Amino acid sequence: MTHPFLDLAPLGAAQFASIEDRVARLLRTEQDVVIMQGEALLPLEGAIRGTAGPGTTALNVITGPYGQTFGNWLRDCGATVIDLAVPFHTAVTAGQIAAAFEEHPAIDFVSLVHAEAATGNTNPVAEIAEVVRRQGALFYLDAVASVGAEPVLPDAWGVDLCVIGAQKAMGGPAGVSAVSVSERAWARMAANPAAPRRSYLSLLDWKERWIDGGRSALLHAPAQLEMLALEACVERIEADGLETVMTRHRAAAAATRAGARALGGGLEPYVHANHEAAPVATTLRALSGAVASDLVALALNQDPTLPLAAGGGALAAEMIRVNHYGVDATRGAVQASLAALGAALTGRGLAVDTAAALRAAEEAFDRTVNARGTDA
Numbered sequence: 001m002t003h004p005f006l007d008l009a010p011l012g013a014a015q016f017a018s019i020e021d022r023v024a025r026l027l028r029t030e031q032d033v034v035i036m037q038g039e040a041l042l043p044l045e046g047a048i049r050g051t052a053g054p055g056t057t058a059l060n061v062i063t064g065p066y067g068q069t070f071g072n073w074l075r076d077c078g079a080t081v082i083d084l085a086v087p088f089h090t091a092v093t094a095g096q097i098a099a100a101f102e103e104h105p106a107i108d109f110v111s112l113v114h115a116e117a118a119t120g121n122t123n124p125v126a127e128i129a130e131v132v133r134r135q136g137a138l139f140y141l142d143a144v145a146s147v148g149a150e151p152v153l154p155d156a157w158g159v160d161l162c163v164i165g166a167q168k169a170m171g172g173p174a175g176v177s178a179v180s181v182s183e184r185a186w187a188r189m190a191a192n193p194a195a196p197r198r199s200y201l202s203l204l205d206w207k208e209r210w211i212d213g214g215r216s217a218l219l220h221a222p223a224q225l226e227m228l229a230l231e232a233c234v235e236r237i238e239a240d241g242l243e244t245v246m247t248r249h250r251a252a253a254a255a256t257r258a259g260a261r262a263l264g265g266g267l268e269p270y271v272h273a274n275h276e277a278a279p280v281a282t283t284l285r286a287l288s289g290a291v292a293s294d295l296v297a298l299a300l301n302q303d304p305t306l307p308l309a310a311g312g313g314a315l316a317a318e319m320i321r322v323n324h325y326g327v328d329a330t331r332g333a334v335q336a337s338l339a340a341l342g343a344a345l346t347g348r349g350l351a352v353d354t355a356a357a358l359r360a361a362e363e364a365f366d367r368t369v370n371a372r373g374t375d376a
């Protein structure tokens with residue numbers, strides 16, 4: 001018997017290249033786009049190990065857990081690392097980046113996470129990119145949680161290494177990812193004796209054996225299922241329109257924030273400023289003594305399909321994540337999440353106004369959708 005996941009025809013080089021081209025179009029980039037056969041941590045690590053070495057002075061911006069990981073890889077490569085950490089309830093500013101360059105003129109590499117699903121903040125990349133470009137540093141961007149939810153424009157911004165994954169706002173598979181690579185970044189890798197070569201982490205292997213060979217022969221059998229799923233999710237975004245998909249995420253975030261404020265019961269948006277809140281996912285702070293992970297557990301007991309999670313690690317006590325991305329970037333997912341959190345808070349003896357929360361969410365969602373086009 002045939003099975004939808006099994007007995008697939010082999011995925012050839014031409015189709016692989018055409019999926020890369022589609023991803024490049026989604027990113028509006030003329031740079032080389034390399035698709036990698038693994039979760040986004042693969043190109044995230046490969047790009048750092050390819051470009052950083054003992055001669056590198058890296059400014060590593062920490063606005064959540066991923067920034068911490070990047071700093072550790074950079075140090076492992078022998079780079080001098082200047083960590084710039086900001087509280088997780090805010091974003092970093094271009095002014096802070098400029099000040100870091102002033103204090104450390106040797107900085108020649110900047111690593112930044114665009115949006116953090118884990119902390120719910122988003123950073124002003126366009127403004128930061130201007131500073132980085134002026135200084136001539138190589139710019140590495142983790143856009144896994146922003147692509148599909150807000151504009152990601154490596155060429156317009158001058159990002160040298162832009163990593164994306166499909167599993168968040170793109171509504172796609174987790175087991176495949178991509179990175180756009182500028183000419184400067186390729187040159188840095190080629191000149192780096194410690195860059196991975198003949199390795200699964202190697203971007204240079206793909207440059208030399210795939211791109212420079214005219215993309216005619218793959219390095220190994222491609223992960224068919226993931227590649228087909230990636231193609232399907234890009235196709236779906238093209239059909240819906242990227243602008244529409246991004247608007248849905250922005251609307252879901254605005255609705256969640258407005259709904260939480262109206263709900264009461266000690267919930268409030270974790271990220272204070274609206275413009276620093278990521279469209280991909282909204283984090284909430286549980287005050288009034290309720291433990292965030294308990295509230296999430298209660299809500300998921302009612303409905304295990306809700307896009308709710310507690311914050312990771314130490315944040316589990318105080319942070320609720322509403323992961324309204326991909327298929328959950330809808331009015332319905334936001335309202336169901338707010339209603340379930342309202343019930344959980346009531347269960348903990350706290351006073352809430354769920355009807356007001358649902359109304360506020362509805363209004364904010366509509367306002368965002370209707371404002372579309374006027375804010376472009």
Ligand SMILES: *Cc1c(COP(=O)(O)O)cnc(C)c1O
Pocket residue numbers: 039040041066113115116117118142144145165168174
């Ligand atoms: C989700 C995410 C990733 C991918 O990591 P997972 O642990 O597989 O979810 C990478 N970077 C950022 C900023 C993310 O939000």
